[in-house]
Amino acid sequence: MLVLACAGGYGSAFAQDNGATNIDGASKKKLEAITVTGSLIPQTQIETFTPTTTITSEQLKANGFATVAQALQHITFATGSVQNAQNTNSFTPGAKTASFFGLNPGYIKILIDGRSLNNFPALYNSTEVINNLNTIPTDLVERIDFLPGGQSTLYGSDAIAGVINIIMKKKIDTPIVDVRYGWDGLNGGANRHISVANTFKFNKFTLTAGAQLESYQPIWSADRSWTSHYFENGSSSALANRDYLIYNTKVSNSYYMLDPNRCALTRGQFGGTEDLRNRPRQGEYCGSFYSPGTSTLSGDSRTASIYTRSTYDLSETTQWYGDFSYNFDREKWNNGASTLWWGSSSKYTYIYDPDLDDYINLQKSFSPEEVGGYQHAMYKTYERNYTLTLGAKGVLGTSDWEYDISVMHGEDKLVQRPLARFKGAMEDFFAVHVLGPDLGPDPHGNGFSTFRPNYEAFYTPISNSDFNSFAGYLTTRAKTWQNIGRMTLTHSSLAKMPGGDLGVAFLFEAGNEGWDYSPDLRLLTDGVWGQSAVQGAGHRSRFAVANEWRLPLLPELTLSASARFDAYKVASSTVSKPAYSVGLEYRPLGDLLLLRARYGTSFKAPTLADQFTGPSTYYVNTTDYYNCALLGYDPSVATINCPAKYNGVSVKGLQSGNPELRPISATNWSAGFILSPVPRMALAADFYHWNIKDEVAFEDGDKLLLQEAACRLGQLDISSPSCQSAISKITRNAKGELIGIYTPKVNVSNETIDAMNVSFNYVFSMGSFGEFSPSLNYTDILQHKYQPYAGDPYVDLLRSPYWSTDFKTKFSASLNWRLTKWGATLYASRYGRSPNYLVTLNASSPYTKPGEGTLPTWVTFNTSVSYKPLTNLDVSFIVNNLFNAMPPIDRSFPGTSSAPYNKKNYDVYGRMFSVEASYKFGR
Template sequence: MDAITVTGSLIPQTQLETFTPTTSVTSEQLKAEGFATVAQALQHLSFATGSVQNAQNTNSFTPGAKTASFFGLNPGYVKLLVDGRPMNNFPVLYDSTEVINNLNTIPTDLVDRIEFLPGGQSTLYGSDAIAGVINIIMKKKVDAPIIDARYGWNGLGGNANRHISFADTFSFGKFNITAGAQIESSQPIWSADRSWTSHNFENGASPALSGRDYLIYNSELRNSYYMLDPNRCALTTGQFGGTEGLQHRPGQGDYCGSFYAPGTSTLSGDSKTANIYTRATYDLSDTTQLYGDFSYNFDREKWSNGASTMWWGSSSKYTYIYDPDLDDFINFQKSFSPEEVGGYQHIMSKSYERNYTLTLGSKGILGASDWEYDISVMHGEDKLTQRPFARFTNAMENFFTTRVLGPDLGPDPDGNGFSTFRPDYAAFYTPISNADFNSFTGYLTSNAKTWQNIGRLTLTNSALFHMSGGDAGVAVLAEGANEGWDYSPDHRLLTGEVWGQSAVQGAGHRSRFAVANEWRLPLLSELTMSASARYDAYKVAGSTISKPTYSVGLEYRPFGDLLLLRARYGTAFKAPTLADQFTGNSSYYANPTDYYNCALLGYDPAVASISCPAKYNGAPVKGLQSGNPKLKPISATNWSAGLVLSPISRMALGVDFYHWNIKDEVDIEARDKLLLQETACRLGQLDISSPSCQSAISKIIRNAKGELAEIQTPKVNVANEILDTVNVNFNYVFSAGFLGEFSPTLNYTNILQHKRQPYVGDPYIDLLRSPYWSTDFKTKLAASLTWRRGKWGATLYASRFGKSPNYLATLNASSPYTKAGEGTLPAWLTYNASVSYKPLAKLDVSFIVNNLLNAMPPVDTSYPGTSSAPYNKYNYDVYGRTFSLEARYKFGP
């Protein structure tokens, strides 16, 4: 075989299977297996066992971006490359904390193949390559002009998809250029389109309870709701499509509400993307080639969080108001209906991403030597404009003060510091007009940007000297770079001018350099050793963070190509991101459940969000988060061992074991989990003197009455994470004579151990058996069977997601799976199927069905009746069966 360059080595070589296991997916496989995007393909790999935010999580910082979690590790732990160069970082932080790459910016039709290398790869690729490396290799040459068109639709409604692409290669003597473009659009899926999500859950652990769309409550612990509407909700019945009406919650009282408010949110957004990619080369001589790559990607996303966050409440300004006619302290709460907002499809939040990368370089041979060089410079930028829909604080408060509360009559008679009002209750229970709603709402504009400049020189020699087993290869790399990040939210988000919203803000830049060396040493004809080392140094704010890494691997072939035994040991690291270090102090407001005070009243965490009085359930609380300049780099050791068995031609069975030991991870503590942990510590369910309990208690600030005042969620270096996993893969291609050619594949991942120690001195948390901390899948299987015969082809692709914890189990912080109702959900199995036909020599047509059997997630009856989606959105979706028709035409002779 000719020497090739594979991901995971800088040295060209003839072996496809090396000491580093590599999973490769071609563009043909992507289409045959039913994946319309690179994101879908990566999320369905068996390695992608982790729970991640997605388009269903509209109330997040990155609802339009797509990412994946491998082996249950942080999404930022995988190094994403395009043609061996780092992708531009997405400008907005995933879950407000983590830097990710947006897979939306990869044009599927212009991809040649995708390669994934699990395990720490920092010795070649530097920071971030802890879980592994994904290298997306673009097409460098197209034999003839190709146009591809696809139309897709969803059997349950929504998500109609249109796609067209074009690619060609042009040659002018020594100059060659390959160019391609792709345009795609997808319509949204609304929660109202699915029976699972259109209304509150009626088959859960408690009776279905409607939203509290018109609610007046006091500070009492029970019977806290007032029904003060003289019309008993009669004026509201036209809201939420005619489903609004008088409702009752046992032990609390009456209010006006609808079971169908959840249908106003999107499950999948309205998306439009456009991509351009070009690759140009010029043969300067027989030994020197100049090259340049340019890509531009545009992504526009629209989504709606619906009525769940589009509301007004008097507590944010007044805490409580005193009504002398009631002689009581009360609050108002009102959700805005589709009729009042003019249709939620008209007030969707939006984002516009513009991402480009330019690379210029030269490669060739140094003189008459065997040394090859590749020198390049790259510049990349990713700009994002966010246009979230917002309620403006002063305008909305003034509107409801004038309409409902009336004039301020002075302080309350008990001297509690609350204002006195005589509200117009009839006005409160009267829907507002669309013009009124527009008077205190509108769009914000926030801008974010990342950029990077990289200069790189690589020298390789595949035959530096001869050894017993063949020629020794060597590679040397030198790299210098700088990068920056700037997130400038709309200033009104930072000054309290936006009701119920705030923002994370910050900016910073740094420079870095790295040197690396790799050796490939054939010690014997059967035994090859590979070794590499790298040194990285980051200069940030006048100080330098440096990290050396190394790797050693062995390949042993005792029986030629029949059996390969392989092993590898290496180190990896992840430098603190610019966002980790430079995020400014950012406050936000949340409406958490005060589990501790609810527990003192006798409400278990499982029912606190339903039954606990409003005083401790949903009252606004200030949160504070910020970067931490004292963060240390994350470091990791990783080793793997496995074998590849090839008993016959075109068959391979691989089994590999991986181990990670990751230290000093950067994380931000989840607010709800922090509150649950504080409760368990204060109640003695956890050791209150432990470091993690002391940390939790110090970050939950309570006033003199023991009520929540502030929640602090800073970034911290957690102590340790240990992960063991095994992967099995099988590939076979065989001919069945006149029946055609068959290609079965299988890839299976089993997480054997995953544990984490939050702080030094804490006991380890078993993440596989502690659903409070993790809902990741333990096992995942992906399998396919492809058939080809003449002009016909077909593929059946299966994904099996293993068991996962039910909702009730995720609430138990101290002793999981011990309380009634806690348990696991069965495995989820989905199928994709495709059929292709070639009616003409230049024309291919295909019909693709995703989720062939229309499989819905396992039913989780442990969700309460207040739930709007009775399944874990991080693990499952209810998109259902989709259909696509695709045609590809190749021009030319």
């Protein structure tokens, strides 16, 4: 029998746009053919060879998820560690994403009604292209389908980990208004939400329209006891931040205390927590234990969304349609005092104080009182994302061929407004007020400038107007766009076969896409203190063709096959990639048991950022293997015995994108079953395998120098293309000394994954006690190995925390109850063990040193209760993290840590409440 998606848990499949149909195992009624995610061919079977997990809009709310992002981040497939709003010093804390099976967040294809979501213009972790899940209006979502495994044969590039298809509501029975207010059980995080939607019918024209407004107040680190101050119960004693510090070079790693007032003038800073501090064996300084509280854990967010779906029935066989969505997202966050500071070393490296006869450095953090309150010094982003689709669909003449032709234009524009300290103005301010005049070179001939600083002024807080004299906001603009023309031709019963109707589908796509990241010019000209940026821009055209067949070989056996060819053209260069897939469905016991398997390929085309990111410089200490070899030291001993002139030499590196990159390719297969022993019950288990090749990374400079040496020494053919390429990336001066290295992005990495997922869903009635629906979902990453560069040994990511802190297992369970006007859901998430902080520092032999280990599992509960006091009114009360469960505390973090947990895996938001009311006008 077909499986109903349960109201409280996640169903294994759910196909109709207007709700699932309950089918008794004995029913002989023929279903109308429908289109399901994972196939272009309309069909009567909901469960196919492709496992599908569905989250309905009712499930999303009942389980306590206020946004699409929250639902997808909690799904058990999302086992990977990801940067999020807590990682305020990352590149995209305002965007929300997820990592499925521990794979790169860019390996998931996200669709809205089967069409690609616009790419987020800023780069995740400075290199990866992602989609921002924060721009999807939750109340206008009908359901979310997730197809794990490679899906490129139908959906093209990016669909390596899987496909997420977000189905929007096409019809709303009556006008509806939904309002929600949420508040935090601790402090911060209050949120408000309102949405309106309706469907309008005018003869042959139908319009469904909705709008949503949402706001979230920030949660500051000061709002949580775990993050308001430096960790007190870790592997070392808590140490106050060094807010006013003078480094001493006479005694290594020690400080001078030169404040004549002994920090008396600073004690009003950081909320009155600043004072004289001491670090054992290092010295005294002025500092606060509470400076970590100045950062945000969750940002100040404002979103607005509009969605419309319109159709016009031109005839009985032809319909015109149009979809439009617009989303605005304003995010604000703060990284706090940890990155808002001044130091003399930026301009002078060291300065010489003749009264101390020593080379020193001065360092100062800016307090909330100096900044004017960190809430007034937030990093701001403004995102405007819209998509317009126009199309027509219908039947060709009197045939059974169905067509769907559409054109789509989408844009995502981003404005970033970070607070900056302008380099010249800030250096001038401290030169005048603290350092005084430059007295010339130091007398010891080391080339450092001489100053007699005014130490009392250094230890005196500056005014907010002084801070504003050298601080202000930058403006960086970025955008992505896509234009796609698409046509599908389908025939669900082209011919009769022993098992039923043969179905076929053809797809044709063509279009172009672009990306432009244009930083504020001051970031590119060294005009900003402590910040820099890399610009990039590029565009390309693309086309694709795909073909799908569904062949019912026998009543119990169906074969499905599909193939696709994609090509991307940049100037005169074309990158292309074919993909194919074969799937089997076997029903030996009718609807009681489905056995399924799938084998195919998937790929990810080089992103525009991978191809067109501009050059950036870095410095690296490396070994000049060529010159070491000339002195008689071969590579096996060069890093140990070669003279320092050529060993550990500091070299300027250059890295950039690479237009010559190849697509990332993957071979993937899955096998599993669905068992339905009684109506409305399903037990499903599936095994997944990926073998991914040619992943993109910056070229390894050390291996490049080894290759260059082998080429120059005649060990490799110097005239070969590989030798010529290696030599061209190494720069030497007239003396043959190494002075530069170029490491662009290249296709070098490989990884393999084995994973298993098990789910159970059941809906049953207990008469007057109501209807119950338990649901269980479990994901286990059985193996995950990664090869950074060709020739390297594979790294076992499940046992190498230096490389990965992903969860191996993830489990969720829910129990839903419905009785006339009442409803309730209890939802639980269990996160498996993860490595502690100390073992993530051990690159060579993890879990061998004292203190290295794993953290306990983390379990949280959400609950919701709903009631219908009136026919048209629903009210709900929702509690997230019912028992206020905090993450497992990691006591291996040192006392210099601002949070005793891994922010990419856990959060300390704690218990949160919300009340929601939904009113439908009319009957």
